Amino acid sequence: MYLKHFFVRRILLVKYSFAFVVMPDGFGTLDECFEASIVIQTRTIKNFPIIIFGKAYHKDLFEHIELMKKNSTIGADDTNSFLLTDSIEEAVSLIVEKNIKKYGLSAKNKVKLFKWLFERT
Numbered sequence: 001m002y003l004k005h006f007f008v009r010r011i012l013l014v015k016y017s018f019a020f021v022v023m024p025d026g027f028g029t030l031d032e033c034f035e036a037s038i039v040i041q042t043r044t045i046k047n048f049p050i051i052i053f054g055k056a057y058h059k060d061l062f063e064h065i066e067l068m069k070k071n072s073t074i075g076a077d078d079t080n081s082f083l084l085t086d087s088i089e090e091a092v093s094l095i096v097e098k099n100i101k102k103y104g105l106s107a108k109n110k111v112k113l114f115k116w117l118f119e120r121t
Contacts, residue, residue: 018099019049021091024057040081049098051083051091058084 020036022029033052039045052058062084068074083094113119 017048019051019091019095022050022052024054030061037078037081041075041078047098047102048081049083049094050081051085051094053085053091055084055086 020033022033033050036048036050040048040050065074065079069076069079083091085091
């Protein structure tokens with residue numbers, strides 16, 4: 001039962017999002033951040049920004065990510081979708097530029113509901 005809810009939650013997370021916004025937190029947040037980066041890396045979803053707030057909080061994490069790049073355990077382009085920032089304006093600007101303008105999105109866009117995800121109007 002847990003796995004079913006896990007996968008439904010992941011699908012819905014992508015379906016109704018313009019970007020992933022990561023705030024300083026714990027393992028679950030990092031898990032979802034890296035899960036998002038994997039689906040972008042494998043091109044399951046494209047042009048989806050991951051905005052990570054808290055430059056000081058995530059400093060050591062990004063140093064480790066740079067080490068992984070240096071050791072070629074991740075590709076040089078694998079973090080292109082990341083924005084590490086402390087600026088709300090910079091985050092909003094990226095979302096508007098990458099998704100809302102590019103795809104003509106607005107609150108008026110209709111989303112197709114999936115009954116198999118138990119979605120209702």
